Each structure stands twice: as C-alpha cells, then as structure tokens.
Amino acid sequence: QFAAESAAQKQDILTDLCQRRHFISGDGLTYTSLMQGSHTLGPLGVEMRRSLVSQWWNSVILSREDVLPIDTLHLLPREANLSKSLVMALNLEHIKGHILNQNVNHEQLISSLQGPAGNCGFLRQELLYGALMEYAPCLELWNKKLPFGLAEIGKCFHSVPAEENVGKNPSRTGERMVASLVWFSSPKTSGQWLDFWHRQRLQWWQKFAQTPSDFSSSELQDEEGRRNTLIQYRFPWGTETIEILCNIGDSVLTQMHSGSSTKLQARDGRKSVIPHLMWVSGNLDRGLLAFLFDALQQRESPPIRGKGLRREVLKLHPTLAPVKVAVDMGTGPAVDLRLVCQGLSAELREHGMFIWPGYMEGTHSPMEQLFTRYDEMGVLFTVLVSENTLENGLLQLRNRDTSLRETVHVSKVTDLVVQHITAAKKL
C-alpha cells in the first residue's frame, strides 16, 4: 500500500519517477499540464500506451462481431468541430500569396482565411465527425443491418489555455490519443445499449487496476435532457473524466446528410429506421496517467546500515507493463554470459514482448539497486544469468510483485512468463 503522507506527495513522487524512468517527459509538470496533455511520452510510456491501445482495440473491435475499424482524416472542414477554439491549418505559401496580392481589409482577411482561399481545414478535436462520414459506406458493407459500431483510435487536438503557453514558441497545441466508438442501433434499443456499453467500458478500465474502485462512473444530464455517462478516475488532486458515453440521438446524422435520408435507412428486423447514435470517447493519455497513479506503491526496502527505506514499485497490470522482462547478468565470463542473455531475450521477443537488455550495459550495479530500478520501471520479471547458468542452466527469476526470487532452468523461463501474462489477461 501507498504510504506517502499526502496526495500532493504522491503526485510529486509519481511525476518524478515517471520522468526518471522515461514514461513521460516535460518541464514543470503540474496536474493541469498533465490533464491538458502538455507532456510527451518517453519510450516506456510509448510502449505502455501501445499496450493500452491494443487492449482497447481487442475489447471493442476484435473480440466483437459488430464493430468495424475506421481511420479518418486529421484535417476537417469547419462544421466538423464543435468547439469554438479551433486550430486552423493553413498552407503558408497560399496564404502569403493571398494576403499580398489582394487588397483586402482585416475583416475580409479573417473571413477569407476561413474560406476556400486559404483554408486547408481544421485540426480535428474529436473522432465523431469522421465516423458520421463513414456511416453510409459502412452501412452498405454491413448489409444495412443494425446494430453496429464504428471505432477508431487516433490523435486529436485541442487548444491549451494561454497560461499554459506563457513563454513558449511555438505555443503548444494540445495533442491526445483518443479512442472512439460510435454505436448505431435502433431507437427502441438505444437505452439498453447505453447501459450495456456503460458496464462494458467501466469493467474494462477496472480490469487493469490495482484499486478498481478508484475507477467509477457517474451520470450527467445534458441541456436537452439526454443521459450521458462519465467514466472517471480518482487522481490524487481529484476526480477527472477519462471517458465519456453520450446518447446523441439521430439528429446529428440527419443534419449532416441532409436531403438524403434514404441513404441513412438501416434495417431493424423488417423495419427500416434511421439509427440512434451512442458515442463513447476515451482519452487514452489520461487513461495512461490513471493507470500509472493506480500502479504506484511503496514498500520497505531491506534495511541499509540498519535504516529502513521506502522505495517505489509500479505494479502495472501484466498486459500494460511496458517491459515484461529485464535480462541481466552477474559477474563471470562476460562473452559467454552475454550469449546466454541474447539467446533467452530472442526467445522471449518471439512472443512479441518488449525485453529490457540490461546485460548490454556493461556495468555491474549492486543487485538491490538493479531491482529498485526495475521496480520503478514496472518490469514484471528480472532474469539474472550467472556463472552458475553456464554450468547447469539454472538462473534466478525475480517476480516484481512478490519480490521473491526463484531458481529456474533457462529453458523454462519463456513458458513461465507467457503463462503469467496469459493468466492475468483472463482474470
């Protein structure tokens, strides 16, 4: 359990750890800048988010029979974005020519910036518009049957408050990885589907958590009286939304395809209907932070000179931990030990796991220092190859969660690790 005195302290410890261990990077990270996405991901963060993306994809697309993957444009026409704080994309050469060749006043200039002359579109803020555009072709592919869903994961952009941008040139535009599902169902089943997806999504988030109850949901009525659901995580500084489920009816679809409602008609049994829409939109960068905070634990390290020290471990879920195994070596004939390490790593890599090649460093750290580092990286297992291994094939396998070391034969390591991860997936 986490023993730090206060929420602020937990936040500082995690931010520091994540920067030292290359999960995230950025200057002066506050909770505002973390929530705005004003940080970037280091290699461990990238690999962890890749796992998160892949789990989302499996759970929403691959494991179902009724969701199709789509991929839509990053630059959209003006009407595609709901918020007023738009980021325009303009071709520098076009706009220069336009400003210099025409004798326009400032108001005309602004309207022409948004017009055909300079306008290359606006950076997307959400993935909803793209899915609405894909509805008609995918409906055809789907033989016009309801229900079905269209899912996409991709970067979206948002403006960052001016106070976050003081002194920055270029000023920062927020970027975040969004996972979106638009679900088309018959109007009469839309309520049940919202309940279904609400349960499915909340369970998905909780599945990877050490403390599932920190992930919760709450209902919200919008101005038009429609039910929305927020999935939230209890960060040290307060509860923040990581995913939102909205019941958006059918109006957005009919408005967009005005005048061609036959194209929108889908089959609900024998009836022909305009589908009802539900939209799930999750911020996977916030989700990543949530799982990092959730995973942070402290434990007593073995006393050094009689003094007990606390140290941190990131107990990331086995499927989310970026590094599954660190392969390291003790003292002994370096060339031979390295060969064993390389062979074992290659075998583990064949299962698509990201392996940390500690043996390549060429410096020997005291064992406890090594374990401290790998615990902070959330490494599931540490393998220690030693002189012994050359004689009888036995090595040490240390488990992050139990801190226990087992003596294992080199030929059994891969199976043990794969079984551990597979078992955790199924829970």
Next chain:
Amino acid sequence: QFAAESAAQKQDILTDLCQRRHFISGDGLTYTSLMQGSHTLGPLGVEMRRSLVSQWWNSVILSREDVLPIDTLHLLPREANLSKSLVMALNLEHIKGHILNQNVNHEQLISSLQGPAGNCGFLRQELLYGALMEYAPCLELWNKKLPFGLAEIGKCFHSVPAEENVGKNPSRTGERMVASLVWFSSPKTSGQWLDFWHRQRLQWWQKFAQTPSDFSSSELQDEEGRRNTLIQYRFPWGTETIEILCNIGDSVLTQMHSGSSTKLQARDGRKSVIPHLMWVSGNLDRGLLAFLFDALQQRESPPIRGKGLRREVLKLHPTLAPVKVAVDMGTGPAVDLRLVCQGLSAELREHGMFIWPGYMEGTHSPMEQLFTRYDEMGVLFTVLVSENTLENGLLQLRNRDTSLRETVHVSKVTDLVVQHITAAKKL
C-alpha cells in the same frame, strides 16, 4: 497469374475492387491521387494497415535489442520542417484578435502569423525532427552506448498540388502513415550499418510479396555526395519509392543542439564520439497499395452457362490479409447454425484475428458468389457451417489460395488456421 491486358487495366481493376471491397475510398482515384494519398481507407484497409504497422514494429523494435520506441509531437516549430510548402496551425480565436486589434499592414501580418502571436506550430512533414529531439534523453536511458535506434510510426502531412484540389473545400492536405527509424552509430561503422539496414528493409518488404522482384532498391547520391538508398515498388504505371534510407552524418544533430555538444557525446567502446545518423523513412500507405497491387491475381471461375469468366483474388500474405476467416452458414435451422458460427468465431477471435461474420447477414448467396466476394476481400479461409455440422461436427473449410474445400471437424478449425498463419510468418 494476372492476365489483364495492360497496366492501365490492372490499375482500373484493382482500384475498382478496392473500393467495392472497402479497402480504400475516394472519388476519381488516379495514380497521382493514390501516390499523393488523396484517398482514405475503408475498414478492410484500416485492418490491413494495422497488420503492416504491427509487422514493421515487430521487425524494427520488438525483435531487436537496440531500438527504442518514441512518440513525438504533430505540431512542430518552423525550423523542424525542411520543405517550404508548410502547413501552419493557427488558433482561430488568437489570430482574429491579433488581426483586429492591431493596425498592422499585410507584410507585418504575414510575419506575425509566423511569429509567437499566432503561431501554434507547423504540421510535421517527417518524423526526423522528433527523433533528434529525443536523442539526448534516450541516450541517457541507453547508458550512452552506441549504436542504437529511435523508431516511430505516425501521421505526417504534406501539401497536395493545386490541381489535385480543384473544387475541394476545404482543400485537401495530404496525410500519410510514416514509419521512421533514426539510427545512431559510431562514424566508422556507419557505412556497414547503412548496408545492414538496406538489406534488412528490402528483405522485409519482399517477405510479404507474391512477386518479390517487384520490390527493388537503387542507390542515389545526394548533392553532398552521400549515399542514399531508395526502396521501390513497380506499380503498373511505373516505379515509385516506398521507403528511403539516408546517410545524414552528424551535422543535423550538432546544429540542432548547438553549444551543447557534451550532451551529444556517446560511448563507442572506450571513446567518446558524436554519432553518425542514418535515417529510414517508409510510407506505409504507399506500401499498402504496393501490397494490394502485388496481391491481385485473376483466375478462371467455373464456367457459367458454358462461358468461362475471369475473377479476381487478392492473394495477400497471411499476416497482412485483414480478414483471416469468414464464417458463413448454409441452409438449415438458422438459430442452431448461428450458434455454431458464433462459438467458432469467438474461438478464432481469441487469437486476435479479424473474423468476418458472414452468418449475420441473414441472406443466402449462392456459394460461388460468396467465394468470389471473399476472394476479392483477400479472406484466407472460408468456413461453411451446415446442417451436417449439427449432426457430426463436420464443416467445409475453403482455402483462398488453392480454392480447395476440405471437410474438417469444427474443433480443428482454429488450430489449422493458426498453424497456417504461423507457418507463413516464419518463411
């Protein structure tokens, strides 16, 4: 073998097929618009590109011990982009305020558009700059040892020639999926590394091809006398570059981090050096098109009313084929058959495969029509569940490449399919 009379015909046939089968979409696709990336991907194209991305990631990052994954910003400062044809990202509200509140002339306006006032950065055209920014922190993570690589896959943006944009509002900005590796090595081994990566990359492309010789490489000297290598594919209309390997020396790194060259020093054995850079940049959207053209074959279909017909099959490599298995049912008790189909599909999906639920359509197509459709979709195997299956568990398994149907027990299907794909991966 492909029997179409001319290259132009092959192009038409493939474009038509890919649109009908939801690999790509777009209006009036010419080879220019395809190369510019003015199309979008349909669900089958999205899933196929996801496989391509995952194969690239496995081959360049996961299967190696010396490459780290990174993820960098989409919006960059001006100096990050090499080409002059930049796409600026501007915050609409900021720029409005700026234009209206200040009494600037047009020249001042242009320079201020690019200045701190309006400038939110430029859309990235390549992934090189981001990797250079990540060099110093990743060097530290890597214990300062050479060689190592930084790899990223992400969207990049490019201006589209005006003639491709006639009548489009907003005008289209080109988007493409780029896979990039920046390789840092000691100056004296840089030549060998270029050769190594040249071989590695060319083999990678050829590995998935029906006609590997259509993927080739050629050398090119740039203005400064440095060797570059292009990896190309022979499209029906001519040879096009799909990936480029450049030897870019060390100047770009020292320029960028001017004044802090100690930060750049890496260890090469016992010496301290500024690394030499090699950059691999592949366009995975072009790569996808290359593999689609490569996979297109025609075969005689069984004569209908005495008349032989040619039909198309996409012989996509088993790892790239978006749909691994289509599960369909014949006539019989619909509810029972559907249950069998669902159970089998769920079992196949557990292996992360994208399964086509033909049984959900509720309409019965003649068998040959079904096979024609699935061949065009590049579906590896078609499973046909029938009344027979309910009695003795036997079903029909049809292989795309041989057109042969086997009678197989329902419990054996998953193993057969998984073995087929695993075997193809290892070749």
